[in-house]
Amino acid sequence: MATKTPDQISEDLLRPLSGFSPRYLISLAILLIIVTAAGYAFGAQIYSGLGLAGINRPVFWAFYITNFVFWIGLSHAGTLISAILRLCNATWRRPVTRCAEVITVFALSIGAMFPVIHLGRPWLAFWLFPYPSERGIWPNIRSPLLWDFFAINTYLIGSVTFLLLPIIPDLALIRDTATGTRQRIYRVLALGWRGTSKQWHRLETAMHIMAIAIIPVAVSVHSIVSWDFAMAPVPMWHSTIFAPYFVAGAIFSGIAALIIAMACLRQFLHLEDYLLPIHFENLGKLLFVMSLLWFYFVFSERLTGWYGNESAEMTVFWLTQRGAFSPLFWTMVFCNFIILFPFLAIKKLRTITGVVIASVAVVVGMWLERFLIIVPSLAHKYLAYSWGSYRPTWTEITITVGTFAAMCALYMIFAKIVPIISVWELKAGLHPVQQASHALPQPDEVRAE
Amino acid sequence: MATLNSIYGLFPDPDSADRGMRALRAAGVGANQIVVMSPQPFEEFEFAQMDRKTPMPWIAALGGLIGGVSGYLLAWYTQVAYPLPINTGGMPIVAKWPTGIVTYELTMLGAIIATVIVLLITGRLLHWKFDLYDPEISQGKILIGVTDPQDAARADLEDRLRRAGAESVKNTRRSSAA
Amino acid sequence: MARQWGMAIDLDRCTGCEACVVACHAENNISTVGEKEAARSRAKHWIRVERYYEGDFPDVKVKFMPVLCQQCGTAPCEPVCPTFASYHTEEGLNGQVYNRCIGTRYCANACPYNVRFFNFFNPIWDKPLNLQLNPDVSVREVGVMEKCTFCVQRIKAGEIQAQAEKREVRDGEITPACVQSCPTQAMVFGDLNDPDSQVSRLARSSRGTKLLAEVGTNPKVTYLQQDSWHGDENA
Numbered sequence A: 001m002a003t004k005t006p007d008q009i010s011e012d013l014l015r016p017l018s019g020f021s022p023r024y025l026i027s028l029a030i031l032l033i034i035v036t037a038a039g040y041a042f043g044a045q046i047y048s049g050l051g052l053a054g055i056n057r058p059v060f061w062a063f064y065i066t067n068f069v070f071w072i073g074l075s076h077a078g079t080l081i082s083a084i085l086r087l088c089n090a091t092w093r094r095p096v097t098r099c100a101e102v103i104t105v106f107a108l109s110i111g112a113m114f115p116v117i118h119l120g121r122p123w124l125a126f127w128l129f130p131y132p133s134e135r136g137i138w139p140n141i142r143s144p145l146l147w148d149f150f151a152i153n154t155y156l157i158g159s160v161t162f163l164l165l166p167i168i169p170d171l172a173l174i175r176d177t178a179t180g181t182r183q184r185i186y187r188v189l190a191l192g193w194r195g196t197s198k199q200w201h202r203l204e205t206a207m208h209i210m211a212i213a214i215i216p217v218a219v220s221v222h223s224i225v226s227w228d229f230a231m232a233p234v235p236m237w238h239s240t241i242f243a244p245y246f247v248a249g250a251i252f253s254g255i256a257a258l259i260i261a262m263a264c265l266r267q268f269l270h271l272e273d274y275l276l277p278i279h280f281e282n283l284g285k286l287l288f289v290m291s292l293l294w295f296y297f298v299f300s301e302r303l304t305g306w307y308g309n310e311s312a313e314m315t316v317f318w319l320t321q322r323g324a325f326s327p328l329f330w331t332m333v334f335c336n337f338i339i340l341f342p343f344l345a346i347k348k349l350r351t352i353t354g355v356v357i358a359s360v361a362v363v364v365g366m367w368l369e370r371f372l373i374i375v376p377s378l379a380h381k382y383l384a385y386s387w388g389s390y391r392p393t394w395t396e397i398t399i400t401v402g403t404f405a406a407m408c409a410l411y412m413i414f415a416k417i418v419p420i421i422s423v424w425e426l427k428a429g430l431h432p433v434q435q436a437s438h439a440l441p442q443p444d445e446v447r448a449e
Numbered sequence B: 001m002a003t004l005n006s007i008y009g010l011f012p013d014p015d016s017a018d019r020g021m022r023a024l025r026a027a028g029v030g031a032n033q034i035v036v037m038s039p040q041p042f043e044e045f046e047f048a049q050m051d052r053k054t055p056m057p058w059i060a061a062l063g064g065l066i067g068g069v070s071g072y073l074l075a076w077y078t079q080v081a082y083p084l085p086i087n088t089g090g091m092p093i094v095a096k097w098p099t100g101i102v103t104y105e106l107t108m109l110g111a112i113i114a115t116v117i118v119l120l121i122t123g124r125l126l127h128w129k130f131d132l133y134d135p136e137i138s139q140g141k142i143l144i145g146v147t148d149p150q151d152a153a154r155a156d157l158e159d160r161l162r163r164a165g166a167e168s169v170k171n172t173r174r175s176s177a178a
Numbered sequence C: 001m002a003r004q005w006g007m008a009i010d011l012d013r014c015t016g017c018e019a020c021v022v023a024c025h026a027e028n029n030i031s032t033v034g035e036k037e038a039a040r041s042r043a044k045h046w047i048r049v050e051r052y053y054e055g056d057f058p059d060v061k062v063k064f065m066p067v068l069c070q071q072c073g074t075a076p077c078e079p080v081c082p083t084f085a086s087y088h089t090e091e092g093l094n095g096q097v098y099n100r101c102i103g104t105r106y107c108a109n110a111c112p113y114n115v116r117f118f119n120f121f122n123p124i125w126d127k128p129l130n131l132q133l134n135p136d137v138s139v140r141e142v143g144v145m146e147k148c149t150f151c152v153q154r155i156k157a158g159e160i161q162a163q164a165e166k167r168e169v170r171d172g173e174i175t176p177a178c179v180q181s182c183p184t185q186a187m188v189f190g191d192l193n194d195p196d197s198q199v200s201r202l203a204r205s206s207r208g209t210k211l212l213a214e215v216g217t218n219p220k221v222t223y224l225q226q227d228s229w230h231g232d233e234n235a
Helices: A006-017 A022-048 A063-074 A078-088 A097-117 A122-128 A144-177 A180-189 A197-230 A242-268 A277-308 A311-321 A326-338 A340-345 A352-379 A394-417 A423-428 A433-437 B014-026 B056-080 B096-122 B135-139 B151-164 C019-027 C035-039 C106-110 C152-164 C177-181 C198-203
Strands: B006-011 B034-037 B142-147 B168-172 C005-010 C048-054 C061-067 C086-088 C094-096 C116-118 C145-147 C187-191 C221-224
Touching: A006 A144, A006 A394, A006 A423, A022 A394, A063 A097, A063 A197, A063 A242, A063 A352, A063 A394, A078 A097, A078 A144, A078 A197, A078 A242, A097 A122, A097 A144, A097 A242, A097 A394, A122 A144, A144 A180, A144 A197, A144 A423, A144 B096, A144 B135, A197 A242, A197 A352, A197 B056, A197 B096, A242 A277, A242 A352, A277 A311, A277 A326, A277 A340, A277 A352, A311 A326, A311 A352, A326 A340, A326 A352, A340 A352, B006 B014, B006 B151, B014 B034, B014 B142, B014 B151, B056 B096, B135 B142, B151 B168, C005 C198, C019 C048, C019 C177, C094 C145, C106 C116, C177 C187, C187 C198, C198 C221
Parallel strands: C005 C221
Antiparallel strands: B006 B142, B006 B168, B034 B142, C005 C187, C048 C061, C086 C094, C116 C145
C-alpha cells in the first residue's frame, strides 16, 4: 500500500464506480428478484394475516424476531468497530472503516424493518411514534419496544452521519474528475466541499466526537434489544447477563460479517493491494477474542441456570442441551467456538480463506444463537399443558432469504456510487510523518526552507 | 468559477505549500486573507493550521443536554398526558428506569445532531456556489492563496508563490468587475 | 375503594366438562379457527381446561384445571405493550383494547400462563354460529391480541343496573359466562375488596393457591384444592 502514489489510489478506488460488468448486472438482477419475492411474501402476509407465518401459540416470536436481532447484531460490525479503531488511531483501519460502516447502515435498516414485518397490523406501525394524535394516547414508554424505537433511530441517524461525513471529500473528488450528468449529481452530493484547512479540521473534530458518541449508543442498542427478552418473565430470558451477552454477540457477528464483506470486495473489485492479508489477520484475531468472550457468556449463563435449578428454567435448559433443539444448539457451539480454533488459532491456517471460512461459520452460528434464545423458551414456557413447537413456513423463509439478498444488493449498489474504501483517508495515511506526529515532535527537515 | 478577487498558487507537495504559506506571511498578508485547500488533511504541516480552536465539542455537549432534557420531558409528559393515567404492571405512572433509557438515547441523539449541524454551518458546507476553487486540488494539488489582494501587490505575490515552488499561479477577479 | 374483581376455582369440584369453554366462546364471540389451524396450535380458548395425569397406568388419576387470564395485579403483559392496548383498569382487570393493538404479540410472550390469543386470520363463523354473535362484545380483526376479560360486558351491565336502582352491586349478582355455566359451581366470582364476599372468603382459604405464584404476578384467581398437588400440609 505504501508504494502507491496518491494518483494510483484515486484511480484504483474510483475504477469500480464506472461501468457495469455483465457479471455485476446478472448478480444484481438475481438478488433483486429474490428481494421482490420477499416483498411479495410480505404483501401476501399483510393481505391474509400473520397466519401465513409459522408462528403459533405459544411460539409467538420466531424467524422475524430472530432476523431482527441478527441484523441489528450485524450492524455492530461497522460503526462500533470503526469508531473504536478511529479512537485508538489504529492506522490499519483506513481501508476498513468505510466498508464496515456501510454494513452498519444497511444491516440496521434491514433489521429495523423486522419489527414492522412481524406486526399483526403492520399498517399501524406508526403508532410507535411519539406524536400528539387524535387518539389522545401516547406510546407506552415502559415498553422495551419503545426503547428499541428510540435506540434504533438514534443509532441509525448516528451511523448514517458517521458513514456520510467522511464520504463528502470523496464525493468532491468524484465531482472534480467526472463529467456531464454525473458531475452535476456529485456536485450536489458533495455539499460544496472544497477542502479548506478549516473544513478538514472541523470534519476530523466532528468524526472524533461522533466516534465517542456512537460507541455508547451502539452498546445501548443491543442492550435494549436484549431487554426485549430480559424484561419478560420467560424462562431463560429473564436474565441479568443478557445485555452484555447480546452486545458481545453482536460485535462477534459484526466482525464476521465485515470479514466476509471485505473478502468479497477484495475478490470482486480487485482491491488486493488495499485489503491486505494483515487486515484479515487482525480482524481474525479480534474475531477469535470475541468468540472466547461469547463462549464465556454462554458458559456463565448456562452455569448459573443449572445451579439455580429452577424447574421452568431447567425445562428450557435441557430442551436445548439434549432435547429437540440440541442439534441446533451443538451446531451453534461448533460454528461459534470449536471451528474457530483451527482456523484462527493456528497461524498457518489464519489465511484469508481460513478467516473467511471461520466468519461464515460465525454468521450461521450467531443466527442460530438468536433462534435458540427465542424459540425454545417460548415453546416450553411454564405450564406444560400449553407447550408447543415451531416450524417455519415458506413465507418466513422467503422473507429471511430476501433480506440477505437485499443486503448484498444494497452493498453492490452502494459500491457503485461511492468508493468503498475512503480515498482521502488512504492518501492521508501516506504521509510518513502521520504516525509519528501524534507522539513525537515534528522532524525539523519538514519545515526547513 | 471564481467570484472573488484572489491570487493563488497550486503546490505539488506539502513542503512547498509550507514554503508558499511562509512566503505570503513574509509579504505581510493577514491570516484572514489566506486560503488553504488540500485534497486530504495535512494536519502535521504548518500550512494546515489555519483553523481556530472550534467549540464543537462544547456545542455537542450542549446538544446532548438539550436532547436529554427534551427526552426526559417527552417521557414524563407521555406518561402523564393520557387523561386517565394508567398504571401498567404495577409500575408508577412516571417510571424512573424507562424514562432514564429514553433520556439517555435522546441525549446521544442531541449530541450527534448538534455535531453535524455545527460541522455543516461552521465548515461552510451546503454552499454549492464557490467563490474560489480549483478542481486541480482533486489531482493532488494544494492551493495556497490570498483573497482580495491589492492590485499593486499582485505581481509581488505571484512572484513569491512561484519562488516557493507553486506549479502554477492563477489570478481571479470578481466577475462583476471584469 | 374501587372494586377488585377476582375469582376462585375449586379444583376439587371441577369435573372437566368444559361447559365453561363453550359458554365463553358463545358469550365473547370467540371464533373457531377450524381443524387445520387448531392443529397448528392456533385455537383460541379464553378459558381452557388443562388435564394432568398422576400415577402410572392403570392407577391413573386425572386432574383438571381451568386456566383463564389470571387478571394479575402486577401483570407482565401490561408494561411491555407499546401502545397501551394492554393496561390496568381501576377495577383491577387487565384490560385489552383491541383497537389499540398493533399485534406485537409481546404481551403473549410475557404472559406466563399463555392465556393470550392472537388472531392469525380474520375471524369467520360457520353457519349458523354467525347468528348467535353477542352484540355486547366486539369482534376482533386479524392481527389483534385477545384474552379473557372476566366478561367485562357483564360487569358493566351489572354495575349500571345497580346504579340505576341506587344500590350497591350485590355479591354473586355479576357472573361471567364460565362461572354461570359451571354445573358443579366450582367457580366463584366477586369483589375481592369486599371482605365478606364469597370470593374473598375462598381466597383466604387454607386450600387456596395461586397459579405460578413464584413468577410474582399477583394473580386474582385463587385455585382451591385439597390434595397432593401442592403438598398436603393443609389437608
